[in-house]
Amino acid sequence: MATSNNAPHTRIERIIVLLDSSRAARVALDAAAELAARRHAQLLGLFIENTDLLHSASLPFGREIGFTSGRIRPLSTADMERRLRQQAEEARRLLAAAGRRRAVQWNLQVCRGQVEAETLAVTKPTDLLVLGRIALARDTGLRFGQLTVRIATTANCSVMVLGETPQPVQRPILVLYEGPETGDRALATAALMARDTNQALTVLLPASADVREEELEQRARSWALRHKATVNFMRLPGADAPILVQALRQTGGRLLILSRASHAVQNPANRSLLDEIALPIVVIP
Amino acid sequence: MVIPKPLNPEELYRRCDPESFDFETTAELEPFNEIVGQNRALETLKFGTGINSEGYNLFVLGPPGIGKHEVVEKFLRARAADEPTPSDWVYINNFANPHKPRLVELSAGRGERFREELEQLVQELRSAIPATFESEEYQSRLHDLQQEFGQRQQEAFREIQEEADKHDIALIQSQSGFTFAPKRDGEVLRLESYRALPEEERQEFERTIEQLQERLQQVIQQMPRWRKETQNRINELNEEMAMFAVGHLLDEFRTNYQDCPRILEHLDAIQKDVIENVGAFVSQDNHNRAAEQLLNRYLANVLIDNAQQQGAPVIYDDMPTHQHLIGRIEHHVQQGALLTDFRLIRPGVLHQANGGYLILDVRKLLMQPFAWESLKRALYSNQISTESLEQLYSLMSTVSLEPEPVPLNLKVVLLGERLLYYLLSAFDPDFLELFKVQADFEEDVERSAESTQHYARLIGTMARQENLLALDTSGVARVIEHGSRLADDSERLTTHNRAIFDLLREAHYWASSAGSDRVSGQHVQQAIDHQIYRASRVREGMERAIHRGTIMIDTEGEALGRVNGLSVIQLGGYAFGRPTRITATARLGRGNMVDIEREAKLGGNIHSKGVMILSNFLAARYAQDRPLSLSASLAFEQSYGLVDGDSASVAEFCALISVLANIPLKQSFAVTGSMNQHGQVQAVGGVNEKIEGFFDICKKQRHYGGHGVLLPAANIPHLMLRHDVVEAVRDERFHIYPVSRVDEALALLTDTEAGERGSDGQYPVDSVNHRVEQRLRELAELARRAPGGNDERAEQRKDNGDE
Structure with a gap:
């Protein structure tokens, strides 16, 4: 294809x-x-x-502490191999x-x-x-x-x-767009997945000091036009993880696609993003 | 002895003079709302409904169609209107014991309002609870609590992690737990590398790892406690928020129902329930079934709503089944299982009539399985326990309810035939305990000038009630006359409303068909004639059979030992008379009278009694000083069904005398009447039908002139004969002779004097009685001489030395 x-x-x-x-x-x-x-x-x-794990089990004092019970059990290489x-x-x-x-x-x-x-x-x-x-x-x-x-x-x-819990299928696929350098590939992947599953595509446009939201929207819109994709837009006050988490909680989606270069992923303080949201996430390199 | 004279036409029919009414049609008459002739029943109803003790329920006795229902309902409605309106009854959920719904009593009209208010409350809760629990405030407080828990855990783990890092120890996750191991350059040491370490370093590693293991164990084992603490704090938060969400709604409610502790308890229970089940209310699901199920438990089921009721209720149930009486518990099917709750309790008529009156037909009640027992149970216990039959008899075990019983305070009025009253009194020991008042309906009333006027107004009211044409005076008069005929008494009027209603409807039909604007006498007569015509197939068949000689009835000439008796045949609601040939034979014998009907098991006991009376009268009158050496037989010829009653005993006697005296009897007469042991003639029933039956036969034979009927003089007041019979009597073509003694009947049938004993104790020569006595004497003599007779037996006793 x-x-x-x-x-x-x-x-x-x-x-x-x-x-x-x-x-x-x-x-x-x-x-x-x-x-x-x-x-x-x-x-x-x-x-x-x-x-x-195997090395740990081979040590003479190798022990395992149960996740739930907290019981300390001996650990052996043979056990671990098995x-x-x-x-x-x-x-x-x-x-x-x-x-x-x-x-x-x-x-x-x-x-x-x-x-x-x-x-x-x-x-x-x-x-x-x-x-x-x-x-x-x-x-x-x-x-x-x-x-x-x-x-x-x-x-x-x-x-x-x-995550462990599947998301309702009728919700849209979300994509975070922070500019053509990082966002185009995310957009392309998102459009592909939306088309595959016949679902709506919502582009999240975070405000930042570098680019205005209107400009972002314009770019995303022209990308969509070029690639004949139907998209909705949703503006966010920022690209920080807490803002994103809050926005996702309100909107609800089936899947979030974002670039690895995205502020929310790159900013070390915001790494918890991946842990905070229950939504499946696709990180594009 | 004076031979009776035939009756005058005026004695055969008591006319009602249309001139005696001072109206033109019944449309002018004021409605008549009184009940004619039922004073006893009304007094009893008044007493029975007025007395307020246990067991004073009523049984109204009377035949069907007499208007018991209308009278009773009218009476009760009038009485109930002035009585207090009973309370509303409402079932609510029992939160502690859901299969035993609780009962709430509220004054009339408040039940429905309470239900609506609860519905409103639930509606408000439906939005208020999720709104509160989805609010920013709740969510962030909840998030804080969860976060706090998470942080507490993370903190504890991080400390261990850092401690491990500090000592170059890796914390590794396995499938089911954690493990610690020494590491170098980010990788866990292999066994050989580890062994290569100096002893001291190894010991240090092992000691540190042991400490870390213990710390991790402590942290993990503390987690449930932390989780519980967090949960408790979440519960407190929920309670606080729930109170905020529902508290003010419930408080508003509480102020309206301060007087009803049960409702206040219910509101407390709702509040508690909301707090306990917050989780279900805040589910994300749009169709939150769990929340709906919870909310439904807060609603009310108004079992009885008396908002529209004025005064006490009067309820009639035409299908008094167990369920109709005590209510039922419905189920709905959910995934194949039958489920129910307090909202599916449905009232029965006992609930509906509670505080008032319940009218039931006793026959219908007794025909419904278990209904009678259920009614008695409710009346004995003074409460209604709604239980299904399958539950009561353990026929089916499904989830069901035991609703709190409803206190019962009502009067049950049973309507039924007399026989049922007497049977219940005899066979059901509970019956008289529970139904202490019997209201017995009169079947007729005296026909006086006053009652005739009342009757006329009653007829007018009935016509108006049924939207029928008004009756003119001739119509009213004819209805009244028919009322007497229905009562079988010229001095009384029937109280059978149904028959009068039917007659009025049919007369209306004929009047309308004829284009008349009112119902007059001729229309009423047409209705009566048509009623007879519709029912006359069998009667006409019999007349035809007589006319053709298939059934042998002579209406001319004379015959020995043969007389026309009269019987009445009742077919449904129609009765007609017909002549029956009664024959007698006599021969020498030992005084036995053979009643052929009895021998053939076709005679009833009363008939047998009549035959025994006549045979004893015969013996006593003619054979006082010698044995009755006679063997006689009596039969109803061409009778193939059961014969009962003693109204043929005079006829039978005459047939027997005819054969004994050898005097033929006139066949132009028919005879009815019973006799006693002194030869007096006693009254019988159905004289009108009998006379008309014989008259019709004579008329059909086309040769009637000196024909007639002999009837007991005591029956004269009962005569209300058909117009054509009366006219025939007026023209002297037909005669009706009242007889008081059998001798009068004999004289009329034989044209010979019956004869009375003279001073010498003898009957006049050639009188009927003399000839009978002579014949019996001859028979006695023959018997004495006959082999095995009295004389011979006396000889034998002498020979045997028995003297």
């Missing part, structure tokens, strides 16, 4: 989903399979056997089921290493990486919870981060 929307930088050839045993990963897998089916793309499941094998097997089973359900080709890649490094090593610019947001990470605020954020902001491909 070589239309103008499928320019090399927006084309999605492969959907990669990072699998683990969490519920969020299952939601992510389902969304990934649906996207793959819609885009006629390949579905690649990625299961990473975390070496940090668990990882089981999880990989479970991931294969889930992937096969999702592939069958959506009639898409799928592959499972199991590798051993650190999650972030291994994930980044696998992705290519024409991929879409789908991650489940780890609920626990939000609650505890632990640094490894920001793994998702780190991957989203450093991956060479688009990254979609999903």
Whole structure:
């Protein structure tokens, strides 16, 4: 499908989903399979056997503290190896089921290493990486919870981060537009997804010191005109995460698409954006 | 003995003189709202409704069509209008025990207002609660609380994380928990690298990790407590906001119902419920079913609304089933399950009539399964417990309710036939306990000048009530005459309203058909004739059969042992008379009288009694000093159905005397009347029909001249004969003879003197009685001489030495 929307930088050839045993990963897998089916793309499941965990388990004092119970249990390499094998097997089973359900080709890649490094090593610019947001990470605020954020902001491909609860399908797809340099690719991806699912597209226009909202709207409008996309506009008082969170709570949407270069992502103080909103987010590199 | 003279035409029919009325048509008459001739029943109704003790419910007795219902309803309505209007009854949810809805009593008219106000309240809550809980204030306070909880957790974890970082220790998340491990350059140390560390460093790592594990454990184990604390604070917030949302609405409500503690309790319960269920109200779903279900529980079900009621209610139920009486609990189906709540309780007539009067037809009541028992139960307990039959008898077990019983205070008025009253009195021990007052309806009233005038006004009122043409004086007179005929008594008038109503409607029809602007005598007569004509198929068939000789009835000549008796056949609402041939035979025998009807099991007990009386009279009169050596038989010829009544006993006696005296009887006469053991003739029923029946046969035979009927003199007041019969009597073509003694009947039928015993104790020679006595003496003599007779048996006893 070589239309103008499928320019090399927006084309999605492969959907990669990072699998683990969490519920969020299952939601992510389902969304990934649906996207793959819609885009006629390949579905690649990625299961990473975390070496940090394996090393930790091999130490003589290796212990595990239960998430909910707080009980301290001994940990052994054999146990950990067995668990990882089981999880990989479970991931294969889930992937096969999702592939069958959506009639898409799928592959499972199991590798051993650190999650972030291994994930980044696998992705290519024409991929879409789908991650489940780890609920626990939000609650505890632990640094490894920001793994998702780190991957989203450093991956060479688009990254979609999903919550555990699916959003109502009738809501529009939202895209944050902060200018043609960062926003055009986000707009293109958003238009593509809106067209795929036959949904309305709302462009969020944040006010900033550099560009006036009217100007932004004008640019987005001319982009839409060029690409024959139907869009609505919504102006925001700023691009800060709290403003965005507030605006999204009021509007409600199905999906938020924004550029990695966006103020809301780049400003380190605002990294919590990804944790704060329940909406699925697609970060465009 | 004087032979009776035939009756004058004037004695056969008591006319009502149209001239005696001082109006032209009934349209001029004032409505007559009194009830004619039912003083006893009305007095009883007054007593029964006035007495305020338990069990003084009423049973109104009388045959169908007499107008019991109209009279009772009219009476009760008049009485109820001056009585206080009963309360409204409302069911509300019982929050503590939802399957036992609570009852609220409110003064008449307040129930519906209460329901509307509750609905209004719910409507306000429907928007006020979400508005409050979706408000910026609530949301940000809630967010703060949750944030605080999150921060508290994050803080605790961060401290551990920082502590771990400080000691070069990694915190790693596994599938089901956390683990700590020493790290170098961002990577966890492998086992061999770790072992390569100096002992001291390793010990330091292990100690630190152990401390971190314990701290993390403490943090994790504290989390439920923190969560609970947060939840408590959220609850407090909810309560505060809910109070803000509903408090002022409820306070306004409370001021209106200070006098009703139950309603105040209900409002408190609503307030508590809102606070407990805030979560359901603030759901994002547009069609918030959970919230609707909660709100529905705050509403009221007005079981009885007396807002429009003036005075006490008077309710008649024409289908008194168990459910109609005590109400029902409906269910609705939800996902295949039958569900109900307090809003589905429906009232019964006991609820509707509570505080007033309930009229029921006892026959209908008894025909409905369990209805009678349910009514008695309610009256005994003085309360209405709404329970379905399946629940009562454990036939079906589904979610149902036990509504709080409604206190019952009413008078039940049962309407029914006398037989049902007597049967219930005899067989149901509860009946007389609960229905202590019996109001017995008169079936007729005296026909006096005054009552005739009342009757005329009543007829006018009925015509007006039914939108019928007014009656002129001849029409009224004819209706009154027919009223006497219906009462079977020229001195009385029927009180059967239905029959009079029907006659008026039909007379109206004939008058309208004839284009008349009023109903006159001829229209009434036409209506009566047509009523008879419509019902006459069977009668005409019988007349035809007699005329053709299929049924043998002679109306001419004389015959031995044969007489025309008269019987009445009742077919539905129509009765007619017909002659029946009664025959007798006699021969030598031992004094036994064979009643063939009885032997064939076609005779009723009263008929048998009549035959026994006549046989004993026979024996006592003619065979006082010797055995009655006679074997006689009596039969109703060509009768194939059950015969009962003693009205043929005079005829039977005459037939028997004819055969004994060997004197033929005139067939131009028919005889009716019963007799006693002294030979007196007693009154019988249905004389009008009987005379008309015989008259019709004679008329059909086309040779009537000296024909007639013998009837008991005591029946003369009952005569209200048809116009053509009266005219035939006037023309001396037909005669009606009143007889007081059987001898008079014998004389008339035989044209021979019956005879009275002279001073010598003997009957005059050639008199009927003399010939009977002679014949019986002969038979006795024959019996004595016959083998096995009295003489022979005496000889045998002598031989055996029995003396």
